[in-house]
Amino acid sequence: MMRVLIRHHPLLRPVYVKWMLLVLATGSLWLGIVAMKLHRELFSMPWVPMTTLWLVPALFLALGPHNQRAREFALTLPLPARSVWRAHVSALLLTTGGMMALTLAFVTYGVLGLRSLIDPVERPDVDLTIPLLTLVSHGLAWWLLLAALVVIHRPAVAELPRDRAWYGRHLGLVAAAYVGMVGLGFLGPITALVPFAVAIVLLVLTGRRLPATMSIAPREPAAAATSGARMPLSAMAPWWRRRPVWMTVIQATSKHPALLLVAAIMLILLGVTFSGWTVFSDSGEHLGVFMIPMIAYCLFALTGTPLLKLAVFDHLPLSRSRLLACLIGPQLVFLAVGFLGGEIALIREIPAVEMVTWSNEDDIYGLRMAPRYFAVSWGDPPVNVGPDGMQSTPPNAWRPLGPLGPVLYKPFHVPADASLEFAAWQLARAVEHVYGASLPMDELRDRFLAEQSDGPIVWRNDAPTLREAYPDLRPQRFRGLLPLQVLLVGLLFQAAILVYLGRFRPGVTDRSRKVAFVALLVILMGFYLAPFFFSLAKAGDPAGLNFLILAVSNLLVTVVPGGPVAMWIVAIAVLAVGDHLVRQRFRRAEWPPVREDDGFCEVLG
Amino acid sequence: MNVLEMRDVSRAYTRGQDVLSSLDLTVTEGEVIGLLGRNGAGKTTLIRLAMGLLESQGGSIQVLGHDPREDAVTVKERVGYVSEDQTLPGFLRVREVIDFHRRLYPGWDDDLARDLSSRFHMDANQKIKQLSKGQARQVALLCAVAHRPPLLLLDEPAGGLDPAMRREFLETAIQLLGESGSTILFSSHHMTDVERLASRLVMLHEGQKWIDSSLDDVREGYCLVLTPATSNVTSQRLLAHGKCLSAREREGTVRAVFELHADSCEHTLARDLGLGDVRCHSLPLEEMFIELVGGGRS
Numbered sequence: 001m002m003r004v005l006i007r008h009h010p011l012l013r014p015v016y017v018k019w020m021l022l023v024l025a026t027g028s029l030w031l032g033i034v035a036m037k038l039h040r041e042l043f044s045m046p047w048v049p050m051t052t053l054w055l056v057p058a059l060f061l062a063l064g065p066h067n068q069r070a071r072e073f074a075l076t077l078p079l080p081a082r083s084v085w086r087a088h089v090s091a092l093l094l095t096t097g098g099m100m101a102l103t104l105a106f107v108t109y110g111v112l113g114l115r116s117l118i119d120p121v122e123r124p125d126v127d128l129t130i131p132l133l134t135l136v137s138h139g140l141a142w143w144l145l146l147a148a149l150v151v152i153h154r155p156a157v158a159e160l161p162r163d164r165a166w167y168g169r170h171l172g173l174v175a176a177a178y179v180g181m182v183g184l185g186f187l188g189p190i191t192a193l194v195p196f197a198v199a200i201v202l203l204v205l206t207g208r209r210l211p212a213t214m215s216i217a218p219r220e221p222a223a224a225a226t227s228g229a230r231m232p233l234s235a236m237a238p239w240w241r242r243r244p245v246w247m248t249v250i251q252a253t254s255k256h257p258a259l260l261l262v263a264a265i266m267l268i269l270l271g272v273t274f275s276g277w278t279v280f281s282d283s284g285e286h287l288g289v290f291m292i293p294m295i296a297y298c299l300f301a302l303t304g305t306p307l308l309k310l311a312v313f314d315h316l317p318l319s320r321s322r323l324l325a326c327l328i329g330p331q332l333v334f335l336a337v338g339f340l341g342g343e344i345a346l347i348r349e350i351p352a353v354e355m356v357t358w359s360n361e362d363d364i365y366g367l368r369m370a371p372r373y374f375a376v377s378w379g380d381p382p383v384n385v386g387p388d389g390m391q392s393t394p395p396n397a398w399r400p401l402g403p404l405g406p407v408l409y410k411p412f413h414v415p416a417d418a419s420l421e422f423a424a425w426q427l428a429r430a431v432e433h434v435y436g437a438s439l440p441m442d443e444l445r446d447r448f449l450a451e452q453s454d455g456p457i458v459w460r461n462d463a464p465t466l467r468e469a470y471p472d473l474r475p476q477r478f479r480g481l482l483p484l485q486v487l488l489v490g491l492l493f494q495a496a497i498l499v500y501l502g503r504f505r506p507g508v509t510d511r512s513r514k515v516a517f518v519a520l521l522v523i524l525m526g527f528y529l530a531p532f533f534f535s536l537a538k539a540g541d542p543a544g545l546n547f548l549i550l551a552v553s554n555l556l557v558t559v560v561p562g563g564p565v566a567m568w569i570v571a572i573a574v575l576a577v578g579d580h581l582v583r584q585r586f587r588r589a590e591w592p593p594v595r596e597d598d599g600f601c602e603v604l605g
Numbered sequence: 606m607n608v609l610e611m612r613d614v615s616r617a618y619t620r621g622q623d624v625l626s627s628l629d630l631t632v633t634e635g636e637v638i639g640l641l642g643r644n645g646a647g648k649t650t651l652i653r654l655a656m657g658l659l660e661s662q663g664g665s666i667q668v669l670g671h672d673p674r675e676d677a678v679t680v681k682e683r684v685g686y687v688s689e690d691q692t693l694p695g696f697l698r699v700r701e702v703i704d705f706h707r708r709l710y711p712g713w714d715d716d717l718a719r720d721l722s723s724r725f726h727m728d729a730n731q732k733i734k735q736l737s738k739g740q741a742r743q744v745a746l747l748c749a750v751a752h753r754p755p756l757l758l759l760d761e762p763a764g765g766l767d768p769a770m771r772r773e774f775l776e777t778a779i780q781l782l783g784e785s786g787s788t789i790l791f792s793s794h795h796m797t798d799v800e801r802l803a804s805r806l807v808m809l810h811e812g813q814k815w816i817d818s819s820l821d822d823v824r825e826g827y828c829l830v831l832t833p834a835t836s837n838v839t840s841q842r843l844l845a846h847g848k849c850l851s852a853r854e855r856e857g858t859v860r861a862v863f864e865l866h867a868d869s870c871e872h873t874l875a876r877d878l879g880l881g882d883v884r885c886h887s888l889p890l891e892e893m894f895i896e897l898v899g900g901g902r903s
Contacts, residue, residue, distance in 0.1 A: 243697075248705055252694035312692055314658050317681035317709050506618050506662070590659055593690050 005079075005087035010068045011095050050185055053103050053139045054178065057096035061150050062174040063167065066092055067160040069151075070214060075158055081214045082207055084158070089151050089203065096147060100139065134185055137192035142181035145199040149173050152206040158214045246326035249313060253306030253327075263302055264334050270295045271338020274485055276346040276477060289549045292485060293527035295335070296492035300524060303327050303493075304500050304517055311591040320587040354467050355434045355475050356427075358448070358459040365456060366414040367426055371543070372478075373434055374398070374408045376551035381409035386422035387441075400544025408548055416456040423449055423457040431466065436476040478550060479564035480557035487571040492527070494578035496520045501582065504589035513592070606634050608756050608788040609655055613664035616650055624650045626812040627664070632790060634755075637783055639803030639820075640792035643898050646809040648792040649688070652760045655790070656686050669755060682710060685749035687742070687778075688760035695734030699727055699744055703751075710752035717781075718751040724777065739770045746778055757782050759791035763798070771795070775802060796891035806890075810898050827893050828867040830874065831884045834859045838880060846877060851896045862888060862896040 006012065060066070069088040150170065153160075160166060177195075184191040254260055273291040306327055313323060357368045375381075398408040412430040414423045424445035431439050448463045467473055500520055503513045531545055560566045609632035616625045625647045632638060642648045653659045654666055657673030657680055666673055673680045693702055703722075707713045722729065725743040733741055742762065750757065759778065763771035779789055779802045793799055799806060799820075806823050808816040816823060827850075832838055840852035843861045852861035863885075865873055870885035888896075 242704060242708070243701055245705070245708070248694060248697065251696055311658075312694065315656055315681060315684075315686040315688075315691070316706070317678045319678045506616075506659075507620055588660065594692050 002083065002087055002090070005070075005074055005084065006090050006094070008071060008073060009087055009091035010071060011066055011088075011091040050135055050139055050181060051178075053100055053135060054143065054181070056103060057099045057143055058146065058174045058178065060096055060099065061092075061146055062170040065162070066095075066150065067162045067166060068158070069160075070158045072158075072216065075214055075216065081156060081210045081212060084214055085151070085155055085207065085210055089147070092147055092151060093144075096143065100143060104136075133189045134192075137189040138181050138185045138195075141192040141194075141196040141199070142177050145180075145195040145202075146173060146177040148199040148202045148206075149177070152202050155206050156211050156214050158216050245318070245322075246330060249318075249323065249326040250306065250330060252312050253309040263298070264330075267298060267302075267331055267334035268338035268341065270298060271335035271340075272342040272345075273338075274335070274482065275339045275342020289485065289488075289546050290528070290531065292488045293492060293524050295489045296496065297521065297524040297528060299328070299331055299489070299493045300496040300500070301521060302331055303497055304520070307500070307504065307589070308513070308592065309594050311594050314591050321583060324583065324586050354465050356430050356466055358427075360458045365416055367410075367412050367423075367430055369410065369412065369430055369434060371408070371547045372550050373430075374547055374551055375411040376548060376555055377407045377409060379407070381407055381411075384411070384413070384426070386419075386425045390419055390422040398544050400548050406548065408544060408551060414457070418457060420445060420449060420451045420457055431473075434475055435473040437470070437473055439470070478553055480553035480555075480560075480567050481550060483564065483567040483571040484549070484553045484556070487574060490571070490575040490578060492524065494575070494582055496524060497582055498578075498585060501585040501589050504591065506590065510592060607667070608632050608634050608636075608669055609790065610667040611651075611654070611664065612666075614651075614654060614661045614666060615663035616647075616654060616659060616661050623812050625654070625661075625809075628809075628812070628814055630807065630814065630817070632788055634788055635783075635786050636805055637779055637789045637803050638791070638805045638807055639799030640790060640807050640809065641794075641796075641799060641816075641894060642792075642809035646898070647812045648809055649760050651809065652686075652688070652758050652790065652792060656684060656758055657681065682712075682752075683755050685752070685754035685757040685782075686760075687745050687749045687758075687762040689762065689764040691745055693733045693741060693745055693748075696732065698730055698732050699736075700729035702733060702744055702748065703729070706748040706751070712752045712754075714751055714753055717753065718747060721747045721751065721777070721781075739766045739774075742766065742774060746774060750778055750782055753782070753785065753787070755787055757787055757789045757791075759789065761792055761794070763793070763795070771798070796889070796894060800890050808894070808897070815897065823890070823893070824887060825866055826864060827888045828863055828865055828870045829886045829888045829892065830859075830861045830863055830870060831886070832859050832861075832880055833857060833882055842878065846874075848873075862893065 070084045074084050074087070150173065153169070180195065184194065250260060270291055274295075310323065355370055355373070359365055359368050399405050400408060412426045412433070414426050418426075424441045427444050427448070428439055428441040431437060431444070447469065448460055448466075449457055450460045452458055463469075500513075500516055503516045556567060557563050560570075562569070609630065611628055611630040614625055614628045614630075615623055617623045624645070628647075628651070630651070640648050640651065650659065654661050655668055655673060657668070657677045660674055668680045669683050671680050697705070699722075703718060707715075707718070721743075725740070725747070727740070727744065727747075733744065736744065746762065757778065759775075762778070763774050766774060775791070775793075775798055779791070782789060791803075803820055805819050806816060807814060818826070830843070834840075834854045834857050838859060840854050840859050840861065843849050843852040843859060846863070848864045850862040850864060852859060854860075863870055863874075865885075867885045867887045871883050874880045874883050874885075
């Protein structure tokens, strides 16, 4: 009987697959953060994986529709309230426990992948060991306690109203349990017994005190929304009190408006990846172009989901262009805010970063520069001939796309047998390439480099770094990168939305629309994850791909007549054509009648 | 002036299965038209085509002199629309919904909105999701009529409402705008609503217009014939008559619907079929509807 009750419980409807998808999204996000930071302190602290493990179940317990504890069907059966309540507790634990298990599996697998990505020679300090015992013991104990606190509230009521108080209570419980978990988590796994014991006691006591039967609704009526006075309709509200049309459109087409806040934060963060901050900062260096498919994914998900509910506005005199602008405009604004934030951060952070350095150590000898300044060649790397006639063939030619792909190379390589003249010449070229400043070769040679009697050229022991010696040096911007990024994101987004809009025509079923939507999301997510999986399969080099695109953008600036201006013109022209096609298809689209379950696609976004 | 003009309009959702097929419909200023038909007959599709929510796959549509797809905003600014499955954003308060609509319609009449809100006893501060179905429909109606549209399209607007609310709702909408000369096209499954409010009746069946005439003509032009069933008088024999729409035998009596005036029916049947013992009655609209679209016409 208990099994039947659990199977019929409203929490276990197939629609909750969407929460599982949210689990994957969260896991990916946290993996992204871990990959970005690769920071020992961050990862070895237990609260990071704990939060990852906990986030979605906690969100579900705070905001999810678990207020319905039993269907009327179960209440009409000759069963004691205790059985019905136990079925609810079991269903809740199954649902949220499933989320935790999936997250744990995903993150564990992901971390294994990350570990294979990190070069142990370059980053010996990175330790990606998961504190599994602490993580699992506290994660499970506090999850159980949180679930217990949720289910013991008015346990005899089969369906609680999801009002402001309900949300407030659950958000408060989640926050308190999270603080408890993180706080006790530092004290070791044994302390997890405390929340575990409290949860068990609460559940047992509540189960014993239940009345004979549950009731469908609370006995006391809900408080009136207003004091009862009928408010007269005033004339047009002043402009500052009016809700903008775009906000109404976005909120009305979203099943979970709270998710919009999450989406906004995500877009702002993604906007940061477009900024110079990502290109120049140490931690963001690996992000860069990886985020192109992710931004396209977000834009598509956030634009595509509301289409299923646009019928709400279809009879109103709102032009299709305006509706489209309402859907896309705010997203672009959020991206722009993130971008500007990154640019402002860049102003503060760049002076601290040394872009050209020198190593006297044997294994990494010579001029060092961030790979972002590497050059690209479609054949063998060109040979540099110095003023003294010395030739340098760049070693470590890097082919990120395989043996037939283009080559990435360091154009300012200094071999161990180089002369002082050659080393100074390469240093001067590197400084000009990176900082755009022409420093006299002789000055660089005399100030920073020294000749050894029986060894290679070295950096003087008493010499400062380049940035210390020349505080005014500012690294040159990658002026060709932004138009390239914008173009790639725009093309991916426009292609996806064009295909999806094609499904809003007669003869296309809701099911096929949803299949198309999910398929497009999977494809975009596939683009995002592909470098990661290629790397796991040792079939490609994601970091190299990133630097390759940087190098190509640099090359384009020099090759394309008109430089970055011409690149912007081309990008805008191509995107304008795409925009025209999207508008045309959007104008002709027929929106299906609104259905209640259309929130399915939303959580995918 | 033609407010709505449909010429040879066709529309299918699945290839080869027309929901509307070569439909012609002209609606002139000030008419109140009741649109009847079984589920799937094409009523909603017709109204959505007129509203520009769907694109026709053949023919042409003009609403107030404009193509509802090409000049969508112009048309929608001058048309009021309420449908059974219409949803208002649940998170908005009543006053916010009204404010939202007020900004979209140039002809918004604040006095009328206030008048309607007090007539419906609306609490402007309540959220839409807190309202009952009928109350939410009243808000939708207020938004649809407060800009005094020259054309009001109502697609089963009172579906699911109790009889008292349904009557109040429809009469408010139709009388309010009817008095000011607006044109109203409404679909309904309630024959009493159509009989009470419409001046013209359009009946659709399987995507085609079956009846299109004034309500008086419909009432007078059809009758129910009752005659004892004998070996000589069978339903098949009556159906063979060109004016017979349906016929069936029940408890020794043949019941048939003829497209004839009740006064001339007996004479016509005696002349054409030689029937003597015949009683002819004028036909209630609901019965005629059932006989026509759900009955035994071959």
